[in-house]
Amino acid sequence: MQLLFSVNFQLVRMVYMSTNESTDVILIGAGIMSATIGSLLKELAPEWNITVFEKLKHSGEESSNEWNNAGTGHAALCELNYTKEQSDGSIDISKAVNVNEQFQVSKQFWTYLVNSRKITNPQEFIMPLPHISFVHRPDDVTFLKKRYETMSEHPLFQGMEYSDDPEKLKEWIPLMMKNRSPEEPVAATKMETGTDVNFGALTRKLFDRLQSDNVNVRYNHEVESMRQNSDGTWSLKVRNHNSGDAESHKARFVFIGAGGGSLHLLQKAGIPEGRGIGGFPVSGQFMVCKNPDVVEQHYAKVYGKAPVGAPPMSVPHLDTRYIDNQRTLLFGPFAGFSPKFLKTGSLLDLFTSIRMGNVLTMLSAGAKEMGLTKYLIGQVMQSKEQRMEALREFIPDAKSEDWELVVSGQRVQVIKDTEEGGKGTLQFGTEVVTAADGSIAALLGASPGASTAVQVMLEVLESCFPRHIEEWTPKIKEMVPSYGLSLSDHPELIDEIQKEADEMLELKKKEPVMH
DSSP states (O other): OHHHHHHHHHHHHHHHHHHEEEEEEEEESOSHHHHHHHHHHHHHOTTSOEEEEESSSSSSOSTTSTTTSOOOOOOSSSOGGGSEEOTTSOEEOHHHHHHHHHHHHHHHHHHHHHHTTSSOOGGGTEEEOOEEEEEOSHHHHHHHHHHHHHHTTSGGGTTOEEEOOHHHHHHHOHHHHTTOOTTSOOEEEEETTOEEEOHHHHHHHHHHHHHHTTOEEEETEEEEEEEEOTTSOEEEEEEETTTOOEEEEEEEEEEEOOGGGHHHHHHHHTOGGGTTOEEEEEEEEEEEEOOHHHHTTOOSEEEOOOOTTOOGGGOOEEEEEEETTEEEEEEEEEEEOOSOSSTTSOTTHHHHTOOTTTHHHHHHHHHHTHHHHHHHHHHHTOOHHHHHHHHHTTSTTOOGGGEEEEEEEEEEEEEEEETTTEEEEEEOSEEEEEOTTSSEEEEEEOTTGGGGHHHHHHHHHHHHOHHHHHHHHHHHHHHOTTTTSOGGGOHHHHHHHHHHHHHHTTOSOOOOOOO
16 A cells, blocks of 8 residues: 555656646747747857757658748748839849848858858758749840849849840750740849758758757647736746646747647637738649659759739749759649648648637738638649749740649748738738737748748847847847848958858859759
8 A cells, every 4th residue: 555655656656747838938839930039049048958848750741841841941042022123113122131141140050050060061951042033924034124224233133143144044044945936025033042951951050959958848749828917927837748648838939830730729818919910731742753864953942923813922933952962853832722731730720729819800801812812722623734834934845744732831821910011911021020029939831931031030039128129239240240230231241241141151153063
């Protein structure tokens, strides 16, 4: 009896110790955003305890995964949707400048991590690759020429080349120019400083480093609910899928970086700033080339213009990718629809996200976005041959047997009421929702997402830890030399930063690697 009592007491004690844990910071989701904010905090406040909860078995398995992420290293070098033609014919490049500035911040932080040996072998996650914009209609050729003239004058886009000469384009994009009608008007711009970024590999590298720095990363753990305590801390109920047990965890600060799962968690947090926000899921699909002879004929990321009426996330692009140490060729995206908010989510995700606080916003968005709904239905109904016809605008003699369809990741576009767009406005971008007391923050939305992770996470730290920022600033400047400055206003920094990134990240121009 005494032995039984002793055993039961020990079991109760073990359960108590393992299910009532306190920490300084909890990160929800093991994607690139949590990896980034965790890495920043480990540099800025190494004494803080950090715990990460991920419901899947590994890091970087959802939106950050290389098969679920375009990996463009969005720097606005080739994405035509970041530059708009105004009514007077001028080209507004302000969004392109902003996106490029943010990507430069990411590159600086990665450079610091490699330089300080926090991570190694940068070519496992970033490779140099030209970024090209391509058009093949008269009006688009005129637009691209004006875009080039405007962008090439800006210090961030120095070195951009333009050509409407078919012979020059055959040098840049031989696969795309092969057997193209000589009567077709074509033009392209090229930036040699583009990159291909494997955010899945980068995420895994960062989490490996975090775990070696005593960050407690718990896979197969799903956050089921959370509430704020009277002292401002947060208590989370977490389901351990290995044992089936429910655990209780407490933290001073919580970051929700769960991709499409962030909206539900934000709703469970119940903060006023999260009310009235909805989400609309969009899935992506890509055509992948299986023929190595075709893959070797293309060496660039080439972005075109989205069809009239298509949403920004549907900009077609033909990309060289480096995945699993092998060159691959992808074309897309083709939009799809699933009510899931995550690739591994539930078919009920969309319906369970509708609450009293956002139902009118969601209904308004549904009424306003009938065009998007019609577009998505059309995309879902496409046959392979119809997708091949879209591909042939890029590769005129593309053969169906060389390509297969793969399902990419899920993205949840934010829906909210705005002054500019009114009730139920669909947002195409990345958004952060932060509680007024700075105790919790959630990342929502999609592209440019991962490419701007460092800038976005620095903004989270500024919002949530204002009392620490002055103390942290010297270290932040060590990691990100341009911190607090606009590179557009300090062009002398651009070459300096680029030179160091080229050296540390091994981005010096080189011949294509054939596999």
